[in-house]
Amino acid sequence: MGAVDAVLAAGDVGLVAEEGVSGRSAGEDAVGVGAAVPGFAERVTTVTSSPVRDILAVTSRPEVVNFAGGLPAPELFDTEGIAAAYRDVLAESAGRALQYATTEGEPTLRAALAARYGARGLPTDADGVLVTTGSQQALSLLATALVEPGDVVLVEDPCYLAALQAFRFAGARVVAVPGDEHGVDPAALDELVARTRPKFFYTVPTFQNPTGRTLPAERRGAVASVAARRGLWIVEDDPYGELRFEGDRVPWIASCPGAEDRTALLGSFSKVMAPGMRLGWLRAPAGLRRACAVAKQAADLHTPTVNQLAAARYLADRDLDAHVALVAAAYRERRDAMLDGLAEALPEGSTWNRPQGGMFLWARLPSSYDTAALLPHVVRHDVAYVPGAPFYAGEPDRATLRLCFVTQAPGAIREGLRRLGEGLRAAAGGTAGGG
Known part of the structure; x- marks a missing residue:
């Protein structure tokens, strides 16, 4: 059996067992002598690769x-522009760039991100942004801050794979909301919120992964209305929104009436600058943002300072939109x-x-x-x-x-x-x- 067949055996794509994740302790597989060490946490054995x-x-x-x-x-990639940003930062403030930083993120970058939101019609204060190590970390932080084992999380159907991983890793019971070629059905969302009392609804409304579809403006407003009426957090993931080829930009759910105080809006430089910089961010109401900052302290203290400063320098010196x-x-x-x-x-x-x-x-x-x-x-x-x-x-x-x-x-x-x-x-x- 070849490598591809081994990974994809019987059509079970991705169910690759890592060494020792079978539930047996590592000691049992080693030399067969001595007391076995404790096994892995259940979450590692139940969430697949x-x-x-x-x-x-x-x-x-x-x-x-x-x-x-x-x-x-x-x-x-704008390798020249990115390289210049790193060179300038290291030449002018190497001590700061290579030092620890605050968990919330570098003020210059947070201010630049807030300004970009404001220019697109979503007023944002720099203090309203938490810098994360890629927007994937923002998903993990939100799951840590909001989900207890057994809690329901609602998602689109189909849904971004790594979000499913993050939510299941936190112990969530993930439930899909029906939809069509245009995205989630707000009426189905309303019914499921009333029936399951979820912690939040996760969506990639613009150029969704995996389908590429975009949720129309009227449905975004209806989703915001459901959240306001039923009491629901919305996690709006927007890694692809700037990559528009045709048509008019659709406003964020976060800007819809009723969603302002209950939406966590995620962004990322991975698709528009470079994924290796691992820079994302979370725009959220103060209480949720502070909870995520505490979770981030436990996860990695802060996102690398030099990457944040280089991104801020790039935004100041170059035209990212161009x-x-x-x-x-x-x-x-x-x-x-x-x-x-x-x-x-x-x-x-x-x-x-x-x-x-x-x-x-x-x-x-x-x-x-x-x-x-x-x-x-x-x-x-x-x-x-x-x-x-x-x-x-x-x-x-x-x-x-x-x-x-x-x-x-x-x-x-x-x-x-x-x-x-x-x-x-x-x-x-x-x-x-x-x-």
């Missing part, structure tokens, strides 16, 4: 056209290349969406197909995608898949789709039904 991370681990060969990762295109516009233009070309080739690559009867921005496209094959079962066969043709099933908190749609269109140039996308079609046609005869 990320399917995306596992797929990337076995499809990292350079010849693979990888549509599986959510990786921004590295050739589009850079994002160049990135979005390139991503639009790549999206179009993928859209142009899907009809030939996917089986007859397949459907897919046309995202107005972001990084992902969502497709559904005919119902007889199981994309997890098909993946090992497709990878043998040096192309990869992410099966849709792991993104579902409830009953999965096994005919779905996620394609990331931004990492590859248009020529590579066309070649990748040719390989995808070849792999699906070769595999479909014996595996479409999950065999």
